[in-house]
Amino acid sequence: MSERTDTATEAFVAHRNLLFTVAYEMLGSAADAEDVLQETWLRWTGVDLDEIENQRAYLVRITTRQALSRLRTLGRRKESYVGPWLPEPLLTAPDVAEDVELADNVSMAMLLVLETLAPTERAVFVLREVFDLDYDEIANAVDKTPAAVRQIAHRARAHVAARRPRGVVSPAEARGALAAFQRAVETGELQDLLDILAPDVVLLGDGGGVVQAVLRPVTGAEKVGRVLAAGLGKMAEGTLLPAQVNGYPALVLRFDGEVDTVLAVRIDDGLITGLYAVRNPEKLSHMDKETALRR
DSSP, rough: OOHHHHHHHHHHHHHHHHHHHHHHHSSHHHHHHHHHHHHHHHHHHTTTTTGGGGGGEEEEEEHHHHHHHHHHHHHHHHOOOOSOOOOOBBBBOHHHHHHHHHHHHHHHHHHHHHTTTTTHHHHHHHHHHHHOOOOHHOOOOOOHOOHHHHHHHHHHHHHTTTOOOOOOHHHHHHHHHHHHHHHHHHHHHHHHHHHHHEEEEEEEEOTTTSOOOOOSSSEEHHHHHHHHHHHHHHTTTSSSEEEEETEEEEEEEEEEEEEEEEEEEEEETTEEEEEEEEOOOOGGGGGGSOOOOOO
């Protein structure tokens, strides 16, 4: 291996976790983020390193452009997706939870908010608000002028602020909500869970047409309660255990050791306003090994 290749490899490996996090935040899909990293590596190996002043910024630029291209393709795939589309859950290391801002931004609830942004808005928001890149760097990454990027950032920030969870949820709050869910499964008594469901709670299930899941959002505590009550018996046959998913406490349901469902929650003002059940087997491959995320 040449010295130049060694240098390129070292730089890529040094920033790999950051690049994955950028791609994942933009896509909500670990599988697509991995593909973006492969494409980034192929382009990086063709770059003249002597011409690069800031390797980190250049790698982020390549990753962003590849992710934007992939995001538009992903948008077309989602149009034909069976049932609600949820982000791909990641088993995350404890240090992700310790970075409160990062955990908030990669949470399932926040990734669903980012889904409501246009591709370029999402890229600009992620690079500015999560990774604190300056406007010139972002402009290079998204092929816009710095002035245009400022406008996009302002618009995206306002859009997200109107939809994101109200205040940062503490891990203790999330654990408490999930403990109530776990008690309901273990005892068959649903009341503890119903007591912490917001009146306008929304249940989303992602089976991708591969396994059974609710095919449209279920809204309202009474309706959500009925759906959950119908599934408690089946869930009790498996093993339901807490795990750190996307930086927050979540529950993982396993049957015979295999992950069946990842359940995450959104909490606003102490009540569960969102229940997210990911069941599509194609989205559960990152639940057996911790994924390192970095800013």
